[in-house]
Amino acid sequence: MVGNTYPYRLDHWMSDIKLAHAHGFDGFALNVGREEWQRDRVGDCYSAALQSQLPFKLFLSFDMTSIPATCEEDVKHLAEYLKQFASHPNQFLCKGKTMISTFAGENSTFGCSDAAAGWKYAKKVLNQIVPVYLVPSFFIDPAHHNFHSVMDGYFNWNGSWPIHLTPESSPEEIRLPKLETDHHHLRYLGDKTFMAAVSPWFFTHYGPDSWNKNWIYRGDDWLFVRKWEKLIGMRDRINIVQLISWNDYGESHYVGPIKGAQPNSQAWVDGYPHEAWLHLNAYFIRAFKQGFSLGSPTLEDRIFVWARPHPKDAWAPDSVPRPTNWQLTDDNFWVVVLSTREGLVKMWSADDRGDARSYRILPGLLKLSHPLVLDGGMGVEVIRDGNVVARCNPEVYKFQSQPGVYNFNAFVAMSS
The missing domain is CATH 2.60.40 (Immunoglobulin-like)
Known part of the structure; x- marks a missing residue:
């Protein structure tokens, strides 16, 4: 979440990159919004990645709940990022093209007749800068949408949690809830790239006078572990795994150190470290990459x-x-x-x-x-x-x- 890095300097990015790499991460997805200062922080991140001399890649994920996308001119915000960073040595390429993603965007028309036409137009503009590879997290039913021609893949952001549960769900359904939406997306994705999500937790607590977000998803039953177990079991079908998140304090699923600029989440974040999850996650990264059994003896207790x-x-x-x-x-x-x-x-x-x-x-x-x-x-x-x-x-x-x-x-x- 670049939006939580306002006070970052290059050395802050450097320490995050080194910490993430030491725990098995291959790169960061940089969630960016509309604020112009965020491009400077992104520039520092790319510079730190280069200076680290680590094989650590970066790609942009445009937060379309923040970035305007109602007229043709709005694509310029995305284009400016690509002009500045697409040719960087640490830019992540997928099938030889510049990887980009989104948070939402299923309603972004860019002045066209509908969102599918809007993204077709946006990709045409961006492809004039550099060939792009779009793997968005549109919140859509994969069985009923018209984005197939513009998506190069799909990121199942909501697949991290059992979001279908309510207090009216049966006790049997609440305990050890199913985490099966990845299969639903894969069924309709064909040979396109699939980016799965894994996350340890979800709690946000903003009142009506703020962002008016105040809910939990059930994180019990070792949610983090169970989702990783599923991903490891289907590793041959998954191209990329994205962990949500490194530093999204407002939704309580951070695994990195608490630093930067919190989004008024101090009341429920300060004093609640999550870095132990970072260490546990490293074990699952190794298992996913190497394919070893989780029943194998570990090197240490x-x-x-x-x-x-x-x-x-x-x-x-x-x-x-x-x-x-x-x-x-x-x-x-x-x-x-x-x-x-x-x-x-x-x-x-x-x-x-x-x-x-x-x-x-x-x-x-x-x-x-x-x-x-x-x-x-x-x-x-x-x-x-x-x-x-x-x-x-x-x-x-x-x-x-x-x-x-x-x-x-x-x-x-x-x-x-």
Whole structure:
């Protein structure tokens, strides 16, 4: 989200690029909006990528909920970006063409009779600068649309979450919900490029006096892990995986460090680090690229934990009400263990460990959960041959009985 990088300097981009590359990422998709200052930040990012001397690629993703696209002149905003960056050595090319993407755009007409004609016109203009490869995230039913002739591929942005769930969904449907929309898009995509999405979480909490976005998608049941498991299982059919997101603090699915300029999301982001997810994600990147089994023994024992900060039905003196769909989440903490060999896992939430439970574990990746206790924490140990070989018990986390705001973000931690 370039929109969250207003105070960035080149060295900020450099540290992000080095951190992302060290955790298996091949590049960044740069989401840009209408503000002119964002082009300067993009320029710094491309410069940092070049100076890093890393094989790290970049491509532009135009936020069409921000960028005007009602008349022919509006395509100039997209064109100016391509004129400046398309020939850069770190520009990502797909099938020899300059990759571009979008967030939305299914209603962007660029002054034409409909959006399909509008994008045909926009591509014609952009192709005069450099051949482009358009892989948008239009929010459309792939079985019923007329964009086939203008899309070179498709990005299933909403495929990250079980967005179909409501409080009226059955308990069976809510628990371990299906994540099958990638198959629906692939069925109608033919031989075009498919970019799948994966995301660890979703919570946004803006009131009517702001962006008026206040809801959650269910991130329980190890959503992040389960979606990666599906992508790895169909890796031969997927061309690109995009993680949502590096720094979208407003929607709580960031995996990078908290820095830059938050979009007035401090109330639910500050103090809630997600970088442990970045480390976990690196494991899945390796599995996706190499095709190894997630049941294979890992090289080291590692524990990952995450949880929300208060009961879902707690009351808070917050001017913005509980988010829509708050009923869909459970008061548990979620655990992933990467295990080198058989052993024992012990989990607890109460400070006195009176609620502790133990489980035998096998090598590879294990998914576990444990109920949260009011004003308790998250504690997990891996024990082998009578010795604790890994422990995760973040002291700063407490499951608050009296929260100050409604916060459905996650606190994420891992063993050292």
